[in-house]
Amino acid sequence: MNLLTILTNLAQTMLSTVTDVIPIAVIIFGFQFAVIRQPVPNIGKVLTGFVWVVVGLTFFLVGLERALFPLGKLMAQQLTDPVFIAGGEALNAVKQAITLSWQDYGWVYLFAFLIGFSTTIAEPSLIAVAIKANQVSGGAIGIWGLRISVALGVAIGISLGCYRIVVGDPIHWYIIAGYVVVVIQTLFAPKLIIPLAYDSGGVTTSTVTVPLVAALGLGLAETVPGRSPLIDGFGLIAFASLFPMMSVMAYAQLSQWYAQRKRPEAAQS
Template sequence: MSGLLLELLYSTANTMLDVLPIITIILVFQLVLLRRPIPRTKRVMLGFVYVIIGLSLFLVGLEKALFPLGELMAKQLTRPEFIYTHAHELDLHVDWKDYYWIYIFAAAIGFSTTIAEPSLIAVAIKAHEVSGGAIGVWGLRVAVALGVAIGISLGSYRIVVGDPLHFYILAGYVVVVIQTFVAPKLIIPLAYDSGGVTTSTVTVPLVAALGLGLAETVPGRNPLVDGFGLIAFASLFPIITVMAYAQLSEWQEHRKGSPKKQEQN
């Protein structure tokens, strides 16, 4: 208990140092440049206290739960005893198809963490309000979550086979550029932002831990070289799926509207 308390105090001290530049910049601009008092000073200061406490607890939680859990799941799912059904097959060559449970787990954890991502929820609500209801909250969240699920699963496959990361990223952005020319103009800025909001507090720790754990257990992989890169997949593929979601919705609207136009003619 005392060790955990010391870790929490250490995390709180580091968080205060990290937040200090933000507070300093705000105070300098507000008091020196704008020369206006901070409205509701007590409420603002209390909010900063909440931020420091929340970040400190979150960082300790990462070290104690999310990072170890992600690495543990990756190691357990890649154990030869788990991959092979029979004990006498342990000496056989491991093929990329034998890691299918890793791909399923990566897709599932990517989808579930993205659906729970607070930043994505905030963006989806604002997009729904600004668009006058044209962009559905759940439609956007599911589209982004599907992109993350596909991206992390494909990124896990890349780690298993050892392919160069830039091949996948370049190919993905070629698709993004092509979609940008044909997707509805309303969705393009939101799609590009959706790729960024996925890499936040809930998704990143588990995805990073999964990549490192997978690179440590797959023979011939280097955690430093192969363990990172999953977050790039998690940022890229939501752009593709959100624009695809908009294109599919537009196609369905045209399909519904075409019989009405024929009747009018």
């Protein structure tokens, strides 16, 4: 790939980013001037910020397209390949159509867990939500505590979703059971964390996580015998959205339990 191609791709991505950002700017400035009818404080800084947003998103998207997405797709294809799973007897296993059990996909589950955790930790939308939650709660909600709890939820959810693809279970039973747990947790979790926990499921379905998780699900469904990429390959995003609700509320419940346990010990001392 030559420099001209890179610059052309960069320019096209920047043009697309500007096109995506303009409606947001029009709505914000339109309401500011037409509805609120007040000037924008520090208009120079605001416009400079919009420029940096466009530049940052451009480089971010190009980096994802050129490096992270192809690498993630390649890893998913390699780890779900029966030749890799069958090991040294790969060719014979493929030729004789030996059926692999769900235990043989251990590396897939581990990769799903790690890729789910790492992509969620790097998710820009989650970082933004965690910072705002920390600010409005006066520090009661830790930035890293929220990010790690959401990432653990995504990691567990994607691993379980990969297991579902391998064994071929209907997805709706997992989703129904998951939401039953969420409803039960809602009854006992601290009220401060419940709305944030529900929102945490949505922030995971963003720029970094979705393409890699989708590539993993489709790659797994294409290589597991008897699975349909259309029916079984999709659905991992649902797991990635559901389980962070559980993990964030569980994090809050554990924190509350730990704080209550510490109070009697502090009173005795």
